Amino acid sequence: MSLLKFQAGKRIAFTTNTNTKPMPRETPTAVPESVPLHHTALQVFHDWRPSDISAILNETRSQFSQLLDQLSEVNATSPDVVDTLTQTFREFRHLEAQQNSLQNNIDLAKSKYRSQCEELPPVTWETWDAYREGELRAPHLLHVFEETERDSESQPPPANSADELSRLYRALPHIAADPQCILPDEAADDDVQIAGGQIELACPITCKPFQRPMISRKCGHVFDHAGIEQYLSAQSTRDCPQGACGQKVSMRDFVPDRLMELRCKITRAREGSRKAQRALENVVPI
Ligand SMILES: [Zn+2]
Structure with missing residues (x-):
């Protein structure tokens, strides 16, 4: 008006x-x-x-x-x-x-x-x-x-939003059902770190569960912050540690991987809850 x-x-x-x-x-x-x-x-x-x-x-x-x-x-x-x-x-x-x-x-x-x-x-x-x-x-x-x-x-509707938060919310129902599941938009990507049809929640360098997962913007491979920092400490630019990747990477190519963080947090919270449940059962046998 x-x-x-x-x-x-x-x-x-x-x-x-x-x-x-x-x-x-x-x-x-x-x-x-x-x-x-x-x-x-x-x-x-x-x-x-x-x-x-x-x-x-x-x-x-x-x-x-x-x-x-x-x-x-x-x-x-x-x-x-x-x-x-x-x-x-x-x-x-x-x-x-x-x-x-x-x-x-x-x-x-x-x-x-x-x-x-x-x-x-x-x-x-x-x-x-x-x-x-x-x-x-x-x-x-x-x-x-x-x-x-x-x-x-009359313009065609925009494709799925590519912003990070929208991606996380699209992924949430899938990873809440199974934190290690392969998402529909990852299924066609042969390059993601998949073991036996599931996403690994451990760093391939340290072989320990992710604490601060970092994703390479160049190739999409994910490593723990401590692992990739150690790998690049002697030489600031090296081949990506993922076998057969071949991309040259340096620390500035890595950003926090919020999707992997979410997978790990859900997994940790469920493990914590299962442990608490077991502890309770030991104290008060059901
Ligand atoms: Zn790579």
């Missing part, structure tokens, strides 16, 4: 200079909609931005991220909890995508509106009648916005 008000609220100032053409008999209080915005007003409008809610969206994202860690740490990954959480995250992603699309469409519509206005001849006494009678017509802001929205709706 504010866009409409902006358009409807256009005003023009008339001077009473007797050397120019006589004033129209009825001085208008509002300019017809066919008259484009004055270039100063157009610039003001172009600089206008709707309220930015990206900080709220980022904060919500960060809470979803913390929730994922907390759930896996306290072993609260039952199917019901996981279903509810993944569904809520999907709804959040949908709202986030809608907000981004709205922001893009507003920016696009503003640019289109400005360039269409700038193509029109300036409003002068010579062009005034043509504007008033509608021979020359400024674009209608709402129509430009609606057209932009229609164009964006």
Whole structure:
């Protein structure tokens, strides 16, 4: 509505200079909609931005991220909890995508509106009648916005989000069922570290369970931080330690592997819970 008000609220100032053409008999209080915005007003409008809610969206994202860690740490990954959480995250992603699309469409519509206005001849006494009678017509802001929205709706829907948090939430139902399972999008990748149809949760260098799994951005192989640091301590760039990989890697190619962290956390929490259960059974025989 504010866009409409902006358009409807256009005003023009008339001077009473007797050397120019006589004033129209009825001085208008509002300019017809066919008259484009004055270039100063157009610039003001172009600089206008709707309220930015990206900080709220980022904060919500960060809470979803913390929730994922907390759930896996306290072993609260039952199917019901996981279903509810993944569904809520999907709804959040949908709202986030809608907000981004709205922001893009507003920016696009503003640019289109400005360039269409700038193509029109300036409003002068010579062009005034043509504007008033509608021979020359400024674009209608709402129509430009609606057209932009229609164009964006006809675009194909975006593929699965590649951001890390979305990947983790897509993986959650699978790894909550089996922390060592191969994910659907990993199944075609022969290169992942798979033993007997399952993902190994131990570092191939240290042969111990992962403490700080790090993934190579070059080849996707995962090693524990301590293991890869030790491997690269004498020589900063070496062949990837995974047999037959052949990629040259250095420490800066490695980033924390949150997916592997999640697999390990869920596994540790379940082992801890089983141990506690056994200890309880020993104290109080059931
Ligand atoms: Zn590798």
